[in-house]
Amino acid sequence: MTYDQNLIPPQSLIVSCQAPVDSPLHDPIIIAAMAKASVNQGAVGVRVDTPNHIKAVREQITQPIIGLWKQQIPGYEVYITPRFTDAMAIAQAGADIIAVDATLRNRPNGETANTLILKIKQELGKQVMADVDTLEAAIEAAKGGADFVGTTLYGYTKATENCSPPGFELLENMVKNLEIPVICEGGISSPESAQKALELGAYAVVVGTAITGIDIQVKRYQTALNQMEVKS
Numbered sequence: 001m002t003y004d005q006n007l008i009p010p011q012s013l014i015v016s017c018q019a020p021v022d023s024p025l026h027d028p029i030i031i032a033a034m035a036k037a038s039v040n041q042g043a044v045g046v047r048v049d050t051p052n053h054i055k056a057v058r059e060q061i062t063q064p065i066i067g068l069w070k071q072q073i074p075g076y077e078v079y080i081t082p083r084f085t086d087a088m089a090i091a092q093a094g095a096d097i098i099a100v101d102a103t104l105r106n107r108p109n110g111e112t113a114n115t116l117i118l119k120i121k122q123e124l125g126k127q128v129m130a131d132v133d134t135l136e137a138a139i140e141a142a143k144g145g146a147d148f149v150g151t152t153l154y155g156y157t158k159a160t161e162n163c164s165p166p167g168f169e170l171l172e173n174m175v176k177n178l179e180i181p182v183i184c185e186g187g188i189s190s191p192e193s194a195q196k197a198l199e200l201g202a203y204a205v206v207v208g209t210a211i212t213g214i215d216i217q218v219k220r221y222q223t224a225l226n227q228m229e230v231k232s
């Protein structure tokens with residue numbers, strides 16, 4: 001493994017501090033507080049969406065930020081930092097590592113994931129986390145110079161529509177076939193499943209919903225309670 005461990009050392013926990021756009025938590029001050037609370041308890045870094053939220057987090061913490069910008073582009077399915085201009089805004093806001101959609105799906109401006117990865121590295125001087133869904137996409141991203149690959153999009157694309165995160169099988173295959181560090185991201189729901197990811201060879205683990213996803217978690221609990229037959 002050639003990765004320089006300055007930013008993210010092995011066995012790191014990275015907390016994804018994001019909130020649905022219609023949630024009161026989707027506010028830079030709140031996202032920055034979540035990030036600060038995470039690093040205060042030992043998280044090595046955080047993963048944050050949108051330039052505004054990254055800027056607010058950067059003011060609160062010195063630890064590494066994996067930045068992304070979720071963008072819906074008509075006619076395309078790629079949405080995690082799909083264009084170079086999105087990556088540029090993320091870098092300017094203070095991200096240390098840029099996460100990009102590196103699935104094999106079409107993307108705008110005739111670009112490929114690898115032309116985007118190369119441009120980010122050469123023109124912005126930032127490390128790149130390639131968010132993938134399949135082993136093929138991961139191999140391609142590694143060839144293209146990604147610094148990390150993540151299982152982030154496993155279960156979220158047509159190629160993996162029948163799969164549900166965490167993508168442990170994909171993780172194992174990526175670890176077997178790649179020289180670059182593999183990050184397990186998506187569906188990690190407990191400290192034990194984070195440990196399992198490391199056992200399977202993950203270099204680091206990103207946890208989002210299980211730690212910061214109040215909206216989704218409350219809905220899950222409430223739905224479960226609503227399904228109970230009430231004893232009279």
Ligand SMILES: CC(=O)N[C@H](C=O)[C@@H](O)[C@H](O)[C@H](O)COP(=O)(O)O
Nearest residue numbers: 016152156186187188207208209210
């Ligand atoms: C698929 C996609 O868009 N994932 C996003 C990527 O940044 C986030 O919405 C997830 O919360 C994050 O990947 C962490 O995963 P989980 O919340 O399951 O721990």
